[in-house]
Amino acid sequence: MKxxxxxxAILLVLFIFIPFFWMFSTAVKPLRExxxxxxxxxxxxxxxxxxxxAFERAQALRAFFVTAVxxxxxxxxxxxxxxxxxxxxxxxxxxxxNILFLMVLATLMIPIEVNLLxxxxxxxxxGWLNSFQGMILPRVVEPFxxxxxxxxxxxxxDEYVDSARIDxxxxxxxxxxxxxxxxxxxxxxxxLFMFLWRWNELLYPLVISxxxxxxxxxxxxxxxxRERYVxxxxxxxxxxxAIMPILILFIAxxxxxxxxxxxxxxKG
Amino acid sequence: xxxxxTRLRITPYFFLLPAMLLLGIFTFYPLTQAVxxxxxxxxxxxxxxxxxxxxxxxxxxxxxxxxxILVTLHYVLVSVPxxxxxxxxxxxxxxxxMRLRNLFRSLIFFPAFTSLVAIGMIWKYMYSTDYGILNYxxxxxxxxxxxxxxxxxxxxxxxxLVTIWHGLGWNMxxxxxxLQNIPEGYYEAARIDGANGIQRFxxxxxxxxxxxxxxxxxxxxxxxxxxxxxxxVTTRGGPGTSTSLLMWYFYRxxxxxxxxxxxxxxxxxxxxxxxxxxxxxxxxxxxxxRY
Numbered sequence: 001m002k003x004x005x006x007x008x009a010i011l012l013v014l015f016i017f018i019p020f021f022w023m024f025s026t027a028v029k030p031l032r033e034x035x036x037x038x039x040x041x042x043x044x045x046x047x048x049x050x051x052x053x054a055f056e057r058a059q060a061l062r063a064f065f066v067t068a069v070x071x072x073x074x075x076x077x078x079x080x081x082x083x084x085x086x087x088x089x090x091x092x093x094x095x096x097x098n099i100l101f102l103m104v105l106a107t108l109m110i111p112i113e114v115n116l117l118x119x120x121x122x123x124x125x126x127g128w129l130n131s132f133q134g135m136i137l138p139r140v141v142e143p144f145x146x147x148x149x150x151x152x153x154x155x156x157x158d159e160y161v162d163s164a165r166i167d168x169x170x171x172x173x174x175x176x177x178x179x180x181x182x183x184x185x186x187x188x189x190x191x192l193f194m195f196l197w198r199w200n201e202l203l204y205p206l207v208i209s210x211x212x213x214x215x216x217x218x219x220x221x222x223x224x225x226r227e228r229y230v231x232x233x234x235x236x237x238x239x240x241x242a243i244m245p246i247l248i249l250f251i252a253x254x255x256x257x258x259x260x261x262x263x264x265x266x267k268g
Numbered sequence: 269x270x271x272x273x274t275r276l277r278i279t280p281y282f283f284l285l286p287a288m289l290l291l292g293i294f295t296f297y298p299l300t301q302a303v304x305x306x307x308x309x310x311x312x313x314x315x316x317x318x319x320x321x322x323x324x325x326x327x328x329x330x331x332x333x334x335x336x337i338l339v340t341l342h343y344v345l346v347s348v349p350x351x352x353x354x355x356x357x358x359x360x361x362x363x364x365x366m367r368l369r370n371l372f373r374s375l376i377f378f379p380a381f382t383s384l385v386a387i388g389m390i391w392k393y394m395y396s397t398d399y400g401i402l403n404y405x406x407x408x409x410x411x412x413x414x415x416x417x418x419x420x421x422x423x424x425x426x427x428x429l430v431t432i433w434h435g436l437g438w439n440m441x442x443x444x445x446x447l448q449n450i451p452e453g454y455y456e457a458a459r460i461d462g463a464n465g466i467q468r469f470x471x472x473x474x475x476x477x478x479x480x481x482x483x484x485x486x487x488x489x490x491x492x493x494x495x496x497x498x499x500x501v502t503t504r505g506g507p508g509t510s511t512s513l514l515m516w517y518f519y520r521x522x523x524x525x526x527x528x529x530x531x532x533x534x535x536x537x538x539x540x541x542x543x544x545x546x547x548x549x550x551x552x553x554x555x556x557x558r559y
Contacts, residue, residue, distance in 0.1 A: 002366070005361060005364060005366055006366065008361055009361055009362065009366065009372050012358055012361070012372070012376060012436075013372055013375050013376060015433070016375060016376050016378075016379055016433065016436065016437070017375055019387070019390045019391060019394060019433070020378075020379070020390075022390060022393070022394060022401060023386070023389075023390040026393065035399050036399075037399060037404065038404060039399070039401050039404055080286060081286045081287045081290060082287070084283040084284065084285075084286060084287065085283065085284050085286070085287035085288075087283050088279075088280040088281075088283035088284045089284075092276070092279065092280035092283075094277065094280040094281065097280075100284060100288065103288075103291065103296075104287070104291070107291060107295050109539075109543065110295060110299060110539075111494055111535075111538075111539060111542075113494065113496075113515065113518060113535045113538065113539075114299065114302050114532075114535045114536060114538075114539050115294075115295065115298040115299060115302060116522075116535065117302070117305060117310075117522060117528050117531060117532045117535075118297075118298035118299070118301035118302045118305060118532070119294065119298050120528075121301065121305075122294075122297070122298060122301070137290065137293075137294060138290075138294035138295075138298075139294075140290055140294075141287060141290045141291050141294070141295065146287065171275065171276070171279040172279075175283075196381050199383070200381075200382070200383035200384065200385075202383075202384065202385055202496070202497045202500065203496055203497070203500075203519075206500075207523065218383050218385040218386075221385050221386065221389065221501075222385050222388075222389075222497075222500060222501045225389070225501070230393075232393050235389055235393070236389070236390065236393070239385075239386035239389050239390060240386075242383050242385070242386050243382050243383065243386050246381050246382060246383075247378070247382075250374075250378055250381060254374060254377075257377070257381065258377070258441055261380070261438055261441045261442060262441065262442065262445040264442075264487075
């Protein structure tokens, strides 16, 4: 019985990992080897120069930079926006609270594709197409972080806040000095997931930033391909580059990946 | 000098201001515009012109739209159960005590976070009819090459396989969390009462996983209905219309045909279809998810 379990587990892992192995392997093969039959599982002619060549051809260095600014810009703003909003919903009573919370909840339902063309029009009117602010600002708000912070701040006992208020602390100071330092976990989860979403996103940047200089990595990769004859080794080198930051994060802080997924699941 | 009371009354609005500004300008305002634009004829260079229900008439009168609906339903109704059953199976398997369990979990979990573009690309390469690694293995076994992405009767199944491959890890982790929330005592009590493994699974594990399964199904349906990236990088709706998912149809009308008013109408229709499905699922399950 035990042996059967191991065999099944290993089959599943192989099913998941063969494509990745193949991607990494192809990324360091010369072109003729990428097309060779029979295929070589391990590169015979190790060619790490694929990376600079592919980056040069696809102008991927610029794209890497654009994607990083896009993703990190969203992360930084979102952290402020989500922590503030979650804090307000968790710790204050105020007029209109339920309606405002319902509005945040409702945005869960509104998919980006519905707003895509109106946003395109809006950004065009503002002259923000192909600009960082045009990419970032519309993509900053997601309900996930607001819910997460709200849940988290609700668990912090009132005593902390009360004593600070009696000492004459300003509300913002309470938030910054008392609340945030107790919130490392949600801060990391929220930043991480926002980063993952924006780093991997395709449709929105594909439509909003069309100039060569403002393309994100995912867009560049998806457009780099030419129909009949694809230079798969360069293509795979770009894919490896696109995955690398996430792989590094995954190895470094895997437990937050798990937490984020589980938290997203517990709200059901 | 502002009193403590007024300060408390104003502060929450201050904290909410950034979120509400952004939501108002970049979510709710565009939403009203989306509804409005769906009644306008709008091609990229021209200004939108009111055209009544024309966009909806064009869409519902378009054979390709109905094909996209069928393709999307096929895609969703196969890949969602496929993903969830495989994820449940994987979670059960990796919840048993075994060596390297955590390593196995991590390895299966990772693809959930890699970009769909990169994943679509590597599968496209593996699926290639002439030099793809899949057909190479098939030829080793003596089979004929398969047109994974070029045969209209197979292409959608190939996309479904990628979708399941990609969704497995995410859903597995949610199921694992659900499994770990079931108190060990239930199983011990059942064991004392003489329940065997299958009975324990059927009468304890499955019912207690139901709320989480409902959530997983709802999220997977919403997510899969809106699938775009794979099609964009692999088949672009082809061959023929065999993989023309609704999101692809939307993109094609909006950004290849430049019928942006109609595309907005399509997005709204897609939104309503997904909403309907979500309500239906909640209805179907709701009665059963109370203990």
